[in-house]
Amino acid sequence: MLNLDFSIFTWSLVQDFIVKGFVFSVTLTAIATAGGVFFGTLLALMRLSGLKWLDLPAAFYVNVMRSVPLVMVILWFFLLVPLIIGQPIGAEYSAIITFIAFEAAYFSEIMRAGIQSIPRGQIFAGQALGMSYKQNMTLVILPQAFRNMLPVLLTQTIILFQDTSLVYAIGAYDLLKGFETAGKNLGRPIEMYLLAAVVYFIISFSLSTVVKRLHRKIAIIR
Amino acid sequence: MAMDWSVFCKDTLDGNVMPGCFGHGQDITYLDWLLSAWGWTVSVSLTALAVALIVGSIIGVIRTLPDSPGWVRFGNGWVELFRNIPLLVQIFLWYFVVPALVPPMKDFPSFILVVLALGLFTSARIAEQVRAGIQALPKGQRYAGMALGFTTPQYYRYVLLPMAYRIIIPPLTSESMNIFKNSAVAFAVSIPELTQYALQVGEETARPIEVYIAVTILYAISALVVNRVFAWMEKRARVPGFVAAGAGAGGH
Numbered sequence: 318m319l320n321l322d323f324s325i326f327t328w329s330l331v332q333d334f335i336v337k338g339f340v341f342s343v344t345l346t347a348i349a350t351a352g353g354v355f356f357g358t359l360l361a362l363m364r365l366s367g368l369k370w371l372d373l374p375a376a377f378y379v380n381v382m383r384s385v386p387l388v389m390v391i392l393w394f395f396l397l398v399p400l401i402i403g404q405p406i407g408a409e410y411s412a413i414i415t416f417i418a419f420e421a422a423y424f425s426e427i428m429r430a431g432i433q434s435i436p437r438g439q440i441f442a443g444q445a446l447g448m449s450y451k452q453n454m455t456l457v458i459l460p461q462a463f464r465n466m467l468p469v470l471l472t473q474t475i476i477l478f479q480d481t482s483l484v485y486a487i488g489a490y491d492l493l494k495g496f497e498t499a500g501k502n503l504g505r506p507i508e509m510y511l512l513a514a515v516v517y518f519i520i521s522f523s524l525s526t527v528v529k530r531l532h533r534k535i536a537i538i539r
Numbered sequence: 540m541a542m543d544w545s546v547f548c549k550d551t552l553d554g555n556v557m558p559g560c561f562g563h564g565q566d567i568t569y570l571d572w573l574l575s576a577w578g579w580t581v582s583v584s585l586t587a588l589a590v591a592l593i594v595g596s597i598i599g600v601i602r603t604l605p606d607s608p609g610w611v612r613f614g615n616g617w618v619e620l621f622r623n624i625p626l627l628v629q630i631f632l633w634y635f636v637v638p639a640l641v642p643p644m645k646d647f648p649s650f651i652l653v654v655l656a657l658g659l660f661t662s663a664r665i666a667e668q669v670r671a672g673i674q675a676l677p678k679g680q681r682y683a684g685m686a687l688g689f690t691t692p693q694y695y696r697y698v699l700l701p702m703a704y705r706i707i708i709p710p711l712t713s714e715s716m717n718i719f720k721n722s723a724v725a726f727a728v729s730i731p732e733l734t735q736y737a738l739q740v741g742e743e744t745a746r747p748i749e750v751y752i753a754v755t756i757l758y759a760i761s762a763l764v765v766n767r768v769f770a771w772m773e774k775r776a777r778v779p780g781f782v783a784a785g786a787g788a789g790g791h
Contacts, residue, residue: 384716384759386723388734389751396747479625485727486738493628507639510631514624521623 325503326512334502338495345412345491346478352417353477354470357424362454364429375425382422388486390419395487408489412481420477427473431466432458468532475524479517492516546746547573547753569740569750576736577757583653583732584722584761588715590658591665598662599669600695605681614666621663626724630656634728653725661718668710672703705776712769716762723758733757 363375382390394415399405435458443453463470482493490498493513500509547570548560562568601607602614621629633656638644644652676699684694704711726734737754741747 384720384762385755386720386734386758388723388726389737389755389758392734392737392741393751393755396741396751479623482625482627483724485627486734493625507636510628510636514628514632517625517628518620518623522619525619525623 321508321511322505323508323512325505326508330499330503334499335492335495338490338492341409341490342478342481342492345416345481345484346474348413349416349420349477349481350474353420353424354428356417356421357426358428358459360421360425361428361432364425365432379422379425382419383426387419387480388483391415391483391486394418408484408487411487412484412489412491416477416481420473423473424470427466427469428462431462431469434465435461464535467535468528471528471531472525475521475528478524479521482517542749543746544749546744546749549744569744572740573733573736573753573757576731576733576754577761579730579732580719580722580757581761583650583657583725583730584719586654587657587661587722588718590654591661591714591718594659594662595665596669598666599673600700602666602670603673604691614670618663618666621660622667626657626660626721627727629660630724630728632656649728649730653728653730657718657721657725661714661721664714664717665711668707668714669703672707673699675706676702702778702781705773705778705781708769708773708776712766712773715765715769719758719761719765 360375360379363371364379366372385393391412395408395411398411398414439457439461440453443457448456481491484491485493488494496509496513496516497506500506503509545556548556548568550557550562550566550568551572552566557563557566557568560568560570562571598614598617601610602618604610624632630653633652634649637652638647680698680702681694684698687694689697722732723734725732726738729735733754737747737751741750744750
């Protein structure tokens with residue numbers, strides 16, 4: 318039996334290795350959620366526009382993104398983005414672009430379901446009031462759709478937070494990488510992997526508990 | 540940017556293009572290697588899927604057992620544990636931590652460790668679906684089984700599960716497609732599967748775009764085949780007159 322030694326896990330170790338990774342993981346999650354929701358909403362509107370030339374490319378994009386493993390998408394972007402913009406780009410920036418593009422596909426499916434869950438009468442009511450398409454969407458449909466979809470959106474954000482660990486493939490310095498580097502430098506990888514699991518678990522579990530509570534709250538008001 | 544697909548016909552050792560694209564004897568081409576990598580992806584995924592279906596079904600059933608709060612709590616804890624740790628971290632746990640804590644597991648091949656990681660990770664999701672499937676059935680089904688004098692295992696086996704599984708075929712389909720996609724994470728512990736192939740051969744041949752395209756297409760084909768197999772199963776298993784919950788069709 319191996320004896321575990323957690324005494325190396327001190328505040329200075331956290332400062333040296335973990336904080337930087339944690340900040341990147343959280344930033345990546347936040348930017349990818351914001352960007353993903355924005356572009357995902359655009360994709361959803363394209364798919365629901367009823368115009369073939371908007372619907373088909375959006376559907377193609379979403380289906381391609383959803384049928385490729387995230388790790389491969391990360392590798393693809395790390396390869397292609399520098400070729401397209403013509404200069405090298407760090408793993409961190411590449412990861413941010415990748416996650417926005419990838420999550421947009423998933424968020425668009427959530428948004429599409431959310432928009433479709435709004436009764437048709439709401440759209441007609443907006444039209445009857447003389448609202449333009451844009452007014453109808455931003456003032457009537459989308460606020461309700463966002464509210465309906467909030468628990469699912471947040472659950473997807475928790476999944477996204479866990480998925481950020483996959484930037485391992487291109488060597489970006491995230492939370493997991495922080496623990497791994499600390500483990501390698503101090504010769505205690507086993508303890509560090511365990512601690513990484515504990516930290517990810519605590520964050521994801523408490524967030525999902527909050528989402529569950531929120532879900533119940535929204536359900537009662539409806 | 541011109542594509543050069545002949546890269547797949549090259550010998551992996553000397554880089555000469557082999558006639559017929561496949562290697563002979565000891566000499567293998569990148570195409571041979573690609574197919575072997577696909578084989579690894581498929582075998583990791585299918586074995587993990589088997590583990591996930593078995594464990595997930597057991598945990599899912601446990602969570603719906605009547606009058607056994609202890610078991611229900613165990614099942615809920617299982618799901619939370621495996622759902623709230625990223626798959627990559629779980630793979631590292633199985634690969635580095637578990638063998639250190641459980642010495643006999645040191646001799647396990649990495650294939651088994653990755654299958655356990657991927658299988659148990661997915662078991663939490665399948666347990667959730669099985670539970671939802673069972674709870675989607677009217678309560679009367681359970682009582683009818685009890686009233687007929689079935690034991691608990693009997694009414695699960697003959698009354699609840701046959702219908703519950705039919706209801707959850709659509710989410711099971713997407714979870715089975717996910718397992719193929721998630722198997723890509725096995726690259727992190729050097730399983731010679733498709734993503735590992737993409738990384739290694741992309742660098743070795745300096746033709747990453749062609750290599751990535753081939754790998755991406757193979758992932759898409761795998762997902763498509765899984766999708767078709769489940770669609771066929773759904774059709775075969777359909778009970779006449781029974782419309783699965785969520786199918787959206789009207790009627791009573």
